[in-house]
Amino acid sequence: MATTPAIQTEALVKRYGRSGATALKGLDLTVGEGEVFGFLGPNGAGKSTTIRLLLDLIRPTSGTVRVLGVDPRSSHELRGKLGYLAGDFVVNGRQTGRELLDYLGDLRGGVPRQRIDELAAALDLDLSRRIGTLSKGNRQKVGVVQAFMHRPPLLVLDEPTSGLDPFLQQQFVELVREASGNGQTVFMSSHVMSEVQQTCHRVGIIRDGTLVAVEDIDDLRKRAVRKVEVVFGSPPGLDQIAGLQEPSLTGNVLRGRLSGDADAFIKSIAGFHVTDIVSEEPELEELFFTYYAHPQEA
Numbered sequence: 419m420a421t422t423p424a425i426q427t428e429a430l431v432k433r434y435g436r437s438g439a440t441a442l443k444g445l446d447l448t449v450g451e452g453e454v455f456g457f458l459g460p461n462g463a464g465k466s467t468t469i470r471l472l473l474d475l476i477r478p479t480s481g482t483v484r485v486l487g488v489d490p491r492s493s494h495e496l497r498g499k500l501g502y503l504a505g506d507f508v509v510n511g512r513q514t515g516r517e518l519l520d521y522l523g524d525l526r527g528g529v530p531r532q533r534i535d536e537l538a539a540a541l542d543l544d545l546s547r548r549i550g551t552l553s554k555g556n557r558q559k560v561g562v563v564q565a566f567m568h569r570p571p572l573l574v575l576d577e578p579t580s581g582l583d584p585f586l587q588q589q590f591v592e593l594v595r596e597a598s599g600n601g602q603t604v605f606m607s608s609h610v611m612s613e614v615q616q617t618c619h620r621v622g623i624i625r626d627g628t629l630v631a632v633e634d635i636d637d638l639r640k641r642a643v644r645k646v647e648v649v650f651g652s653p654p655g656l657d658q659i660a661g662l663q664e665p666s667l668t669g670n671v672l673r674g675r676l677s678g679d680a681d682a683f684i685k686s687i688a689g690f691h692v693t694d695i696v697s698e699e700p701e702l703e704e705l706f707f708t709y710y711a712h713p714q715e716a
């Protein structure tokens with residue numbers, strides 16, 4: 419039996435006000451249960467609008483939304499099954515982090531104190547401080563804890579690491595991986611390509627209210643260009659090398675760029691004495707930005 423998608427939108431349209439911008443122009447989006455899905459696009463593309471519709475913070479002009487199989491407009495139970503975090507986590511500043519998280523934990527049916535403490539320790543967050551006295555980055559950590567602490571089946575994260583430094587971005591990546599390993603679904607908008615690369619199974623790219631591409635990260639990775647350097651005992655001639663873009667030979671060192679299948683290249687050098695080979699992890703960032711600017715050329 420097919421499982422119910424964690425998120426499904428059909429022909430989703432959102433127009434703000436009577437004469438306002440049409441932020442979404444018929445969005446069809448499906449996120450499977452257990453997927454980590456990255457939602458990417460330039461500023462103003464419609465990412466936050468989509469997320470607000472999923473959470474029933476705003477209502478669609480037309481089209482349908484299903485979250486964990488139900489219409490978010492008609493299900494109060496859904497709230498407890500979601501973890502939500504926006505980039506600018508804002509709460510009443512007089513409470514301490516501990517007070518707020520205990521309160522939210524109770525609302526969500528009880529979260530063990532040990533779980534909150536572990537998350538706070540991983541993020542290096544002092545729970546005894548009043549939230550109003552925290553820096554933006556530390557306030558955002560409180561937001562990260564409240565989103566993850568009850569291990570919700572679906573995490574909806576809107577640019578979650580804005581304001582976090584690189585160390586904490588890495589901690590965040592670990593939390594997403596842990597959630598994914600636990601079978602939770604993660605839907606995340608982000609401008610931080612490294613975290614998308616490290617966590618997402620698929621990415622959807624939205625421009626101007628329309629989904630322009632949905633790609634498997636592994637497929638993207640295979641298509642992305644890698645720099646390659648091969649050191650030979652005694653090098654072949656460049657005319658004997660196959661499957662390598664922009665090949666150049668300096669002494670015994672061959673350099674070039676590989677995209678897609680490496681088989682032709684490897685076979686062309688297999689008859690020569692290779693003393694070392696280095697291939698860089700593909701950078702998907704360039705590919706994403708090509709999509710942002712010219713989706714048809716990517």
Ligand SMILES: Nc1ncnc2c1ncn2[C@@H]1O[C@H](COP(=O)(O)OP(=O)(O)OP(=O)(O)O)[C@@H](O)[C@H]1O
Pocket residue numbers: 434435438439440441459460461462463464465466467468
């Ligand atoms: N409350 C609102 N009233 C009127 N127009 C809005 C409102 N919120 C968003 N918009 C418009 O809808 C479009 C989509 O905005 P949205 O915030 O969804 O984009 P985004 O992809 O999240 O951008 P960013 O990366 O900058 O957060 C934009 O043209 C924006 O100006």
